Amino acid sequence: MWNITDSIKTYGVERWGAGYFSVNKQGHLIVKPSKEDTRSIDVKQVVDALVQKNVSLPIVLRFPQILETQVKLLHESFKNAMSEFNYGGDYMCAFPIKVNQRKEVTEELLRVGKKYNLGLEVGSKAELLIGLYLLDNPHALLICNGYKDDKFIRTALAGLKLGKNVVLVVEYAAELERIIQISKEMGIRPPIGLRAKLTSKGSGRWEKSGGEAAKFGLSTIEMLQCLRMLSDSNMLNCLQMVHFHIGSQITDIEKIQGAVKEAARVYAKLKKETPQLIYLNVGGGLGVDYDGSKTSFDSSINYSIQEYANTVVYTIGEICKSEDVPKPTIITESGRALVAYHSMLVMNVLGEIEYPYDEIHEVKITEDTAHVVKELYDIWQGINAKNYREYYHDALQQKEELFTLFNLGYLSLEDRAYGEILFWEISEKVQQLTQPINRLSEEFLRLRKLLSSKYICNFSVFQSMPDSWAIDHLFPILPIHRLDEEPTIEATLVDLTCDSDGKVDRFIDIREIKETIRLHPLTKDPYYIGVCLLGAYQDVMGDFHNLFGSANEALIVIDERGNWYIKQIVRGHSISDMLSYMRYNRDLMQASLQTLADRLVRDGKLSKEESEKILEYYNNELNGYTYLSS
Numbered sequence: 001m002w003n004i005t006d007s008i009k010t011y012g013v014e015r016w017g018a019g020y021f022s023v024n025k026q027g028h029l030i031v032k033p034s035k036e037d038t039r040s041i042d043v044k045q046v047v048d049a050l051v052q053k054n055v056s057l058p059i060v061l062r063f064p065q066i067l068e069t070q071v072k073l074l075h076e077s078f079k080n081a082m083s084e085f086n087y088g089g090d091y092m093c094a095f096p097i098k099v100n101q102r103k104e105v106t107e108e109l110l111r112v113g114k115k116y117n118l119g120l121e122v123g124s125k126a127e128l129l130i131g132l133y134l135l136d137n138p139h140a141l142l143i144c145n146g147y148k149d150d151k152f153i154r155t156a157l158a159g160l161k162l163g164k165n166v167v168l169v170v171e172y173a174a175e176l177e178r179i180i181q182i183s184k185e186m187g188i189r190p191p192i193g194l195r196a197k198l199t200s201k202g203s204g205r206w207e208k209s210g211g212e213a214a215k216f217g218l219s220t221i222e223m224l225q226c227l228r229m230l231s232d233s234n235m236l237n238c239l240q241m242v243h244f245h246i247g248s249q250i251t252d253i254e255k256i257q258g259a260v261k262e263a264a265r266v267y268a269k270l271k272k273e274t275p276q277l278i279y280l281n282v283g284g285g286l287g288v289d290y291d292g293s294k295t296s297f298d299s300s301i302n303y304s305i306q307e308y309a310n311t312v313v314y315t316i317g318e319i320c321k322s323e324d325v326p327k328p329t330i331i332t333e334s335g336r337a338l339v340a341y342h343s344m345l346v347m348n349v350l351g352e353i354e355y356p357y358d359e360i361h362e363v364k365i366t367e368d369t370a371h372v373v374k375e376l377y378d379i380w381q382g383i384n385a386k387n388y389r390e391y392y393h394d395a396l397q398q399k400e401e402l403f404t405l406f407n408l409g410y411l412s413l414e415d416r417a418y419g420e421i422l423f424w425e426i427s428e429k430v431q432q433l434t435q436p437i438n439r440l441s442e443e444f445l446r447l448r449k450l451l452s453s454k455y456i457c458n459f460s461v462f463q464s465m466p467d468s469w470a471i472d473h474l475f476p477i478l479p480i481h482r483l484d485e486e487p488t489i490e491a492t493l494v495d496l497t498c499d500s501d502g503k504v505d506r507f508i509d510i511r512e513i514k515e516t517i518r519l520h521p522l523t524k525d526p527y528y529i530g531v532c533l534l535g536a537y538q539d540v541m542g543d544f545h546n547l548f549g550s551a552n553e554a555l556i557v558i559d560e561r562g563n564w565y566i567k568q569i570v571r572g573h574s575i576s577d578m579l580s581y582m583r584y585n586r587d588l589m590q591a592s593l594q595t596l597a598d599r600l601v602r603d604g605k606l607s608k609e610e611s612e613k614i615l616e617y618y619n620n621e622l623n624g625y626t627y628l629s630s
Contacts, residue, residue, distance in 0.1 A: 002486035010487070010518060011478035012508055015292020020066055020341050021532065027484030029530060031344075031556075033065035039562040044481040046556055046564065047346050047528055055569060056629040058347040058459045060534070060553040062104065064567075066342040068112035074286075074334060075116045077309035085314050089327035094119035094143045096284055097127050099335030099536050104555060104570065109338065110134055119165070121145060121333045125152050132159045141331065142166045143281070145195070145216075145243070148175055153182045160188055167279075169193035169243050173222045173229070180233045192230070193241030193281065194223055196266050200259035202247030202285055204298045205471055217244065223266075227273065237276040241331070242267045245283030249336060251296040253303035253311055256285065260315045267316075268323035281331035282312055288340045290533055291474050291508035299474040299508070305337060339535040345464050345551065346480060349527040350628065353454035353494070360425050363418045370415040372401045376422035383426060388433045392447075395426045427451055445515075449505070452516040453491040457529060458628050461495045461502050463542035464551060465531055469501055474508050476532040477517060487518035493529070496628065497546045544581065549573025549626045576622040586622060593618055 004023045008014055013021050019035025030040040043061065050059055071093075078091040095109050097120050110118060117139045120131045123146035131142045132155070142164050144156050148171075159166045168190050170176045176192075183190050197217030218226065230236045244263045250256055260282055267280045286308050287301035296302045303311075312330060320327045365377050375398050383391040402419040405411045411419075431451050434444050467473035479487070492515070495502040507514040520527065542550070553570040576586050597615055600606035606614075 002484070004484050006486070007478075007483035011483075012292045012476065012510065013478070015294075015510065016289055016476045016508065016533070017292075018289075018341060020063075020069075023483045025484075027482055029478065029480040029483065031063050031066075033063070033558060034069040039558050041556055041558055041564040043344075043346065043530065044528065046554070046566070047480065049566065050552075050554055050569070053566075053569070055552050055554065056625050056627065057528075058345055058464065058551040058627055060343055060345055060464070060539075060551050062343045062535075062553060062555045063557070064104075064108045064342065064555055065557055067105070067108050067339065070338045070341065071109065071113045071116065071118060073305055074309075074332075074337065077306045078313065078330065078332075080306065081309040081313035084310070085317050087313050087317050087327055089317075090329040091313075091332075092117055092119065092141060092329060093332050093334055093338075094121040094141050094281075095338060096121040096123075096333045096335040097130060098123055098540070100339045101127070101130065101540050104553075104568065105339060105342070105535070105539075106130070106134060110137070110140075114140075117141075119143065121335075125155065128152065128155055128159075132162070132164060135164060138163055138165060140165060143169060143193070143241075143243075143331075143333070145169050145171070147171055148178075150178060150182060153179055154186070157183055157186050157188050157190055160190055161186075165191075167191045167193050167241055169195050169241065169281075170218065170226060171195055171216050173218065173225050176226050176229055180229065180235060183235075184233075189235060189238050191240040192235075192238045193243045193279070194218055194226055194239065194270075195243045195245070196223065196263060198244050198246060198259055198262050198266075200246055200262050201255065202250040202259070203255045203296060204247070204249050204251040204287070205473075206247030206249060223270075227270075236274055239270070239274045239277055241279035241281055242270060242277065242328075243281035243283065243331075245285070245333070247285055249287040249298075249301075250285035251287060251298060251301050253301075253307060256303075256308065257311050257315055260312050261319060264316045264319035265323070267328055268319055268325045271325040271328075272323075278329055279331050280316060280328035281333065284333040284335055286332065286334045286337040288336050288533065288536070290340075290476065291510075292476075293508075293510055336536040340533045341535060343535040343539070345459065345531040345534055346528055347457045347459040347531075349522060349529060350456045350458055352491075352522055353456065359421045363421055369418070370405070370411055372398055372405060372411075373415050373419045373422065376402070376419055376426065380422050380426050380429070383429050383433075385433050388430050392426065392430050395423055399423045424451075448490065449492070449515045451490070453489050453519075454494050454503075455491045455519060455522075455529075457493050457495060459495050459551070460497050460542075460545055460548035460627075461504060462497060462499070462545040463548050465504075465534060465538055466541045466543065467538060468504055468506075472506060474506060474513065475534060476508055477504065478530060478532075479520060480528045480530040482520050482527075485520055487520050489519050489521055490516040491519045492516055496548065499545060502545070544578060547575070547578040547582070547626060549578045551627070552625070573626055574623050575626055578626055579622070590615075590619060590622075 022030050024030045028042050028044040032040045119141035121143040122128045122131045156166050195217045197219050246259045271277050289301050290299040293300045379391050379395050406416045461469045493504040507517045550572045552572040555568040557567045558564040597611040601611050
């Protein structure tokens with residue numbers, strides 16, 4: 001008999017959940033503030049409560065207490081590593097705001113990270129302005145990466161005058177000239193970092209962002225040019241940081257070790273020339289195990305946060321020891337690892353698209369029935385476990401014959417319908433006969449996917465999980481309830497957009513990528529599916545395909561007594577919001593329809609009451625949610 005342990009195994013919850021996710025006795029997905037915590041939040045109960053408050057699905061649920069746990073875990077991991085290897089230096093983290101610029105997320109991170117001097121990394125003028133506004137800890141770093149124009153530089157330097165701990169990281173040599181000139185004009189000596197372009201590369205999807213062909217960074221020759229420029233300007237003691245970055249979601253710990261070793265050597269050589277150099281910024285790249293396989297697969301990592309910290313600390317310590325230079329304060333720009341776990345999307349299933357397997361009773365075989373239909377009927381009756389391969393191939397041939405005869409005008413529409421029903425019934429029999437077989441040939445794997453149901457879900461892939469569409473990234477997906485029942489339907493998920501790419505047909509598995517997910521049969525009651533670990537990048541990279549806007553959001557926390565409550569509700573985009581974004585004028589649209597309705601009323605083609613109802617409906621819809629609602 002099926003139980004929750006089977007569901008936990010089927011959906012891999014214990015593998016990817018990192019202790020935050022589990023299933024309770026009611027068969028509901030639960031979320032915990034930390035792995036050791038005995039308190040939990042019942043996700044189904046949360047959704048039901050939000051629906052009662054007229055918050056329509058889809059809904060992004062945020063669990064800010066997980067942010068605090070991840071910040072603490074990261075800092076404790078480096079503290080443990082420094083203690084184990086007698087490092088004697090310090091560690092700081094700067095959250096790269098590009099990973100999630102949502103105000104609720106960044107504010108919470110800075111609040112819980114204040115005691116750790118958690119800083120921010122920014123890469124644009126807009127992000128810089130956010131950083132200057134939010135970062136109120138004078139000990140936390142505000143690291144400025146990316147290409148910079150004069151306005152960017154002046155704004156960053158103004159931040160220094162306001163008491164912010166700003167570091168300007170040089171991406172290319174000409175940029176340093178402008179920094180030197182503007183800083184002299186403003187009468188300030190800014191902390192400066194140099195971004196090294198390493199030969200080392202990362203691993204995974206972003207491997208090409210590192211190495212000698214990387215977009216950002218200084219070659220060895222350019223770094224020496226920068227040293228001369230600083231020396232000639234009497235600003236050599238402004239150089240405080242060496243920085244590098246070899247890509248996001250680095251899957252292999254050996255790649256991290258190689259890059260840190262190279263960068264630590266660069267730091268050590270520069271330290272001998274510039275005593276004020278105190279920071280070695282190892283950038284981002286700390287990954288998340290999305291599929292729970294603990295491998296170097298693109299959606300996984302083969303190391304833990306503690307292993308990452310050990311590798312970074314030990315490698316830097318050994319290089320500095322061999323070069324006889326003081327150990328730097330280690331900086332990481334870890335973003336994905338801090339925020340990925342804290343949010344999930346919950347969507348309702350609107351319906352199901354399936355092939356007509358159960359319409360066999362519609363087929364009537366008579367003397368006048370076309371020969372090709374009779375052949376398919378005989379195949380359907382005679383197929384079994386011993387001959388399914390041969391009979392299925394025969395059915396494929398008869399199917400082609402069916403369409404050829406119809407196109408030539410030799411078959412009626414009814415005969416074609418009978419033939420199609422028989423073919424899909426044969427295919428369903430093949431599916432059942434091959435179900436126990438572990439290793440199927442490619443053609444029968446394709447058939448399994450072809451026969452799978454399509455669950456129509458109330459969301460947009462392009463808005464809520466763009467990396468699934470753009471780079472085939474995998475996210476954990478599972479029902480948030482009925483997990484005490486056996487899921488019997490093999491399905492893929494399709495969204496509301498008109499794009500054929502608006503679907504999810506790749507799902508996590510311990511050994512492979514599955515093309516379907518096992519779900520429950522739909523009933524008259526709502527069926528909810530959750531997509532987990534969406535906190536990194538998905539909030540900020542979504543687009544507005546078909547003008548589906550951002551989803552409704554809710555921040556959920558749990559108190560000391562174990563009672564959860566809704567801390568905040570953030571409404572998603574309305575239709576009016578999206579039209580305004582596309583430069584449509586709401587007032588003009590309303591006035592245009594009012595004019596049309598008035599003319600129809602005047603001409604006697606529409607009653608006054610009908611006109612008022614139509615205009616009221618139109619105006620209400622302008623304020624409505626962009627997704628479907630009951």
